[in-house]
Amino acid sequence: MASDDIKSLSPVELRRLIREGKYTDNTSGLAPGYTQANLVILPKDLAYDFLLFTQRNPKPCPVLEVSDVGSKKLTEMATDVDIARDFPKYRIYKKGVLTDEVTDVDDVWRDDLVSFIIGCSFSFESEMIAAGIEVRNITEGVNVPMYDTNIPLKSAGQFHGNMVVSMRPIPEDQVIEAVKVTNSMPKVHGAPIQIGNPEHIGITALAHPDYGDAVTIKDGEVPVFWPCGVTPQNVIMQTKPDFVITHSPGHMLVTDVKNTALKYL
Amino acid sequence: MASDDIKSLSPVELRRLIREGKYTDNTSGLAPGYTQANLVILPKDLAYDFLLFTQRNPKPCPVLEVSDVGSKKLTEMATDVDIARDFPKYRIYKKGVLTDEVTDVDDVWRDDLVSFIIGCSFSFESEMIAAGIEVRNITEGVNVPMYDTNIPLKSAGQFHGNMVVSMRPIPEDQVIEAVKVTNSMPKVHGAPIQIGNPEHIGITALAHPDYGDAVTIKDGEVPVFWPCGVTPQNVIMQTKPDFVITHSPGHMLVTDVKNTALKYL
Incomplete structure (x- = not known):
């Protein structure tokens, strides 16, 4: 199927194509306007502590x-x-x-698995663009730059650690609008947690992100930092649990829910 | 201590007085401006399903x-x-x-207990009054009228049931403002779920609430219905768990968090 044909598919059509193994690429730009979501699958014996961790840290999780x-x-x-x-x-x-990267997990499925579907900044990026704010990582066709911080998370059981943030350079005269747009979407990370002073949250080298790719910061632009969905995966991996499944980066679930429906859910 | 002295105490002073057994009455009107909260204490073996139930039903819980x-x-x-x-x-x-109503639960405390602190409509009522909207149950000095509905909740494990709602009569020209004020406070039930048509959610007799007290509905006023914190207690009791502790109605935890801080948390 040609790329243009893929982009015209509805979420349910896309999911069926993916389910049949006929599309295994990343989902960036597919089903525009619809929420895409992250995945964490854990055995039930870890699910309470992880659910509590997300309850205590709703912005990154x-x-x-x-x-x-x-x-x-x-x-x-x-x-x-x-x-x-x-x-x-x-x-x-x-x-x-x-240990493995696969296009389905039927073979390793277990009756004790719990799936957590987690909001993704794709949703607020599309709302920022709709508000006339350039999203540099999209313009430059790269992954958003992400950084470890010194911001402690609230622990729950064995889960603990610091927040990971994503950074987008925003023209100074659009920073307030960027805060407003993202603050209205708490289910996809919400408002930024730092504006303009990366050193205040333990970030020393913007040109060298801990995850993703560096992006250009132009004169007159301010680096703005949002809680990032890499945080929960990072926290889980630190505990080295026996068994976890996640999506591969960029290979998301395309849902039936519009981004606009996530505003103040 | 005289009633006026009680009302001048800070939340931490109140909690210490209560802790010492020197105040055992209801907390209505105490520490104005500060959030008061509901309590559900469950054994750990029920905590995952209950936490998931609240995640799936955040408006009533x-x-x-x-x-x-x-x-x-x-x-x-x-x-x-x-x-x-x-x-x-x-x-x-x-x-x-x-089986018992007591002023402390030290005697029955267990190492497997988990406490859920749940938002209460006291918080949004005080914001409504600040916005110039009369809250009839407060004016009339009675408990808010609450009703069982036909609105199904999303189940989680053994927890399931229908939503309980509270009703406040609002002058027609203030209904929109009442929606706006409460919508900004999702951590204390948020926006109403029904305006003006009780029969659409299975309520047949406004004068005979299922919980609390009836209030006067004047000409030109519309009955407005909000998700109610009785819902989680009702759902738990339906499952007849071996052991549960709750607060007594109206006898809340006075917290250090201002109501205004609950806006779009």
Whole structure:
């Protein structure tokens, strides 16, 4: 199927194509206007502490939906879903080590698995663009730059650590608008947590992000930092659990929920 | 201590007085401007399903904080807290039956207990009054009228049921303002879920609430219905768990957090 044809597909059509193994690439730019979501799958014995961790740290860990134990279905973000097949690519971790990258996880599925569907900054980036604010990582066609910080998270059981943030350079006269647009979307990280002073949150070298790619910061632009969805995966991996499945970066679930519907959910 | 003296106490002073057993009455009108909160204490084996239930039903069940297992402390809503003593009155339920009403729960405390601190409509009522909207149950000095509805909740494990709502009559020309004020406070139930048509949510007799007291509805006023914090307690009791502690109605935790700080948390 040609690239233009893919972009015209609805979320449910895309999920079916992905489910059949006919699309295994990243989902950037697909089903414009619809929310895409991150995935963390954990065994039930870790699920309470992780759910509590997200409750205590909603800005970096905005949970959109949690599956029933053992279920591959969702009800809120999309119906006609197979969690084990509808992400184009998955990563399997054992004791904190990446052991496999696969296009479905049927083979390793267990009845004790719980799936956490987590909000993604793709949603607020599209709203920023709609508000006339350039998103540099999109313009430059690279991954957003992400940084470890010294901002402690609230711990829950074995889960603890510092916040990871993403950075977007914003023209000084659009910073307030960028705050307003993202503040209205708390289910996809919400407002920034730092504006203009990376050293205040322990970031020393903007040109050398800890994850993703560096982007150009032009004269008159201010680096603005948002809580980032890499945070929960980072925190989980630090505990080296026996078994975790995540989506592969950029290979998201395309949901039936419009980005605009996430405003002040 | 005289009533006027009580009303001048700060939240931490009030909690210490309550902790010492020197104040056991309801907390209505105390520490004006500060958030008061509901309590549900459950054994750990029920905590995952209940936390998931609140995640799936945030409007009737807005969780402000969850304690660590076995801990009597909080860190977000207040410090200098003893969960087992700082509510003026508690109710103890065994297999769904109220077995005791006490001023502290030290005697029955267990290392497997988890405390859920849940938002309360006291917070949005004070913001409505600040916005010039009369709150009839306060004017008439009675409990807010509450009703069972036909609105199904999303189930989680053994927890399921319908939403309970509270009703406040609002002059027609203030309904929009009442929606705006409460919508800005999702951590204390947020916007109404029904305006003006009780029969659409299964309520047939406004004069006969299922909980609380009836209030006067004047000509030109519209009955407005909000998700109600009785919902989670109702849902728990339906499952008749072996052991649950709640606060006694009106005998809340007075927290250190201002109502205004709950806006778009």
